[in-house]
Amino acid sequence: MIGLYSCQRDNDLAEPAGQAWNGPTPYQLVFPSWATAPMHVLAIPEDNPLTVEGIALGRKLFYEKALSNDYSMSCATCHQQEFAFTDPRTVSLGTDGSPGRRNSMAVINPAWDQQFFWDGRAASLEAQALGPVANMIEMRNTWPEVESRLAAHPDYPLLFEHAFGSPGVDSMRVVKAIAQFERTFISFNSRFDRYEYGGDNTALSPQEIIGRDLFFGESHCNDCHAAPFFSDNTMTSIGTDGGSANDHGMEEVTGLHPDAFKFKTNTLRNIGVTAPYMHDGRHETLEQVVAFYLDSVEADAPNISQHMAPYFNGGVALDADQRAALVAFMLALTDTEFLNNPALSDPN
Numbered sequence: 010m011i012g013l014y015s016c017q018r019d020n021d022l023a024e025p026a027g028q029a030w031n032g033p034t035p036y037q038l039v040f041p042s043w044a045t046a047p048m049h050v051l052a053i054p055e056d057n058p059l060t061v062e063g064i065a066l067g068r069k070l071f072y073e074k075a076l077s078n079d080y081s082m083s084c085a086t087c088h089q090q091e092f093a094f095t096d097p098r099t100v101s102l103g104t105d106g107s108p109g110r111r112n113s114m115a116v117i118n119p120a121w122d123q124q125f126f127w128d129g130r131a132a133s134l135e136a137q138a139l140g141p142v143a144n145m146i147e148m149r150n151t152w153p154e155v156e157s158r159l160a161a162h163p164d165y166p167l168l169f170e171h172a173f174g175s176p177g178v179d180s181m182r183v184v185k186a187i188a189q190f191e192r193t194f195i196s197f198n199s200r201f202d203r204y205e206y207g208g209d210n211t212a213l214s215p216q217e218i219i220g221r222d223l224f225f226g227e228s229h230c231n232d233c234h235a236a237p238f239f240s241d242n243t244m245t246s247i248g249t250d251g252g253s254a255n256d257h258g259m260e261e262v263t264g265l266h267p268d269a270f271k272f273k274t275n276t277l278r279n280i281g282v283t284a285p286y287m288h289d290g291r292h293e294t295l296e297q298v299v300a301f302y303l304d305s306v307e308a309d310a311p312n313i314s315q316h317m318a319p320y321f322n323g324g325v326a327l328d329a330d331q332r333a334a335l336v337a338f339m340l341a342l343t344d345t346e347f348l349n350n351p352a353l354s355d356p357n
């Protein structure tokens with residue numbers, strides 16, 4: 010039985026009579042045309058084009074627990090689809106249970122991003138994915154160990170060959186495949202999108218429309234969380250202090266004081282399912298986040314962005330109904346199709 014099975018797999022790869030295998034199949038990302046506003050350019054490295062086989066391999070690897078030292082943890086442990094690929098815990102825990110310093114990040118539309126992590130220290134999804142495996146408060150493994158586990162696996166060697174056109178299992182191919190899979194995490198089908206871009210006037214409730222108008226107007230949220238990505242792709246200080254982990258954000262990467270307390274402006278897409286909020290998960294609810302912006306922004310916070318000036322000294326004054334409308338609007342950014350997309354789920 011086992012012999013038969015491996016025989017079939019060999020046949021998969023063997024060239025069918027008279028028909029040469031042309032290598033991995035190119036894959037075209039599908040997204041609405043309005044999502045390619047001039048400032049938004051797809052960031053797909055030339056040496057890692059998307060292919061059907063590469064994405065399928067990346068999907069299997071994203072959910073692969075052999076990446077962690079004790080086979081207990083995959084990327085998906087801290088990046089769960091139902092939570093828009095983040096982790097509901099305030100800070101993530103490593104395989105030995107020790108807490109990290111930061112809240113896990115949602116992974117949404119990363120194909121357009123060029124700065125990853127809260128402090129922006131990785132310039133590509135490929136570079137990002139190299140980190141967690143050997144991180145001592147995450148997967149606590151080594152790359153040589155991961156490579157030998159995958160190379161000895163009954164399925165992976167052939168999947169790597171199909172994905173990259175030649176035999177070989179190595180760390181660069183692992184991160185390339187995972188990055189390809191992550192680039193298919195596309196979320197542009199919230200009720201807001203149907204209202205704003207799809208011409209469906211009934212997709213938002215009257216309260217959500219009030220919240221929408223506040224978000225884009227008086228509340229200045231869109232100055233940084235700019236639609237349609239709900240991020241301006243910058244590292245910005247909004248005056249959050251280092252918190253209990255004494256986290257200095259981007260300064261820890263560059264060593265420059267002017268970068269202190271700068272963090273990545275996260276997308277607000279699917280924000281209703283990614284609590285808790287901010288780099289250290291300091292806010293449990295969106296109501297608390299709104300209260301932070303409206304009630305407690307300090308003009309003299311280190312390196313605070315000029316885009317925060319409207320909030321100095323309670324400069325944006327909203328009553329309770331308006332605050333509730335702003336929160337209701339953010340909840341309308343949830344894309345249930347994305348959260349339930351079977352192509353992004355655990356293939357095993």
Ligand code: HEC
Nearest residue numbers: 083084087101102111112113114125126127128138141147
């Ligand atoms: C133990 C939990 C944990 C595991 C396991 C883990 N991550 Fe993360 N991930 C995090 C945390 C926490 C952050 C934010 C860390 C920081 O900013 O320093 C993060 C950040 C990211 C980001 C950045 C998102 C952005 O918008 O900048 C991506 C992408 C990502 N992880 C993908 C992965 C992949 C791929 C794997 C598997 C190879 C993985 N993660 C494994 C917890 C985890």
Ligand code: HEC
Nearest residue numbers: 230233245249272273274275286287288298302314316317
């Ligand atoms: C000056 C730019 C800027 C403005 C204006 C701004 N934000 Fe933010 N926002 C950020 C940055 C940067 C972060 C991440 C900060 C951190 O983690 O410490 C953030 C984080 C958030 C988060 C948490 C994201 C997450 O994934 O945890 C929410 C929710 C949010 N902002 C909502 C709003 C709302 C609502 C407004 C308007 C009232 C607003 N923001 C205005 C830059 C901005």
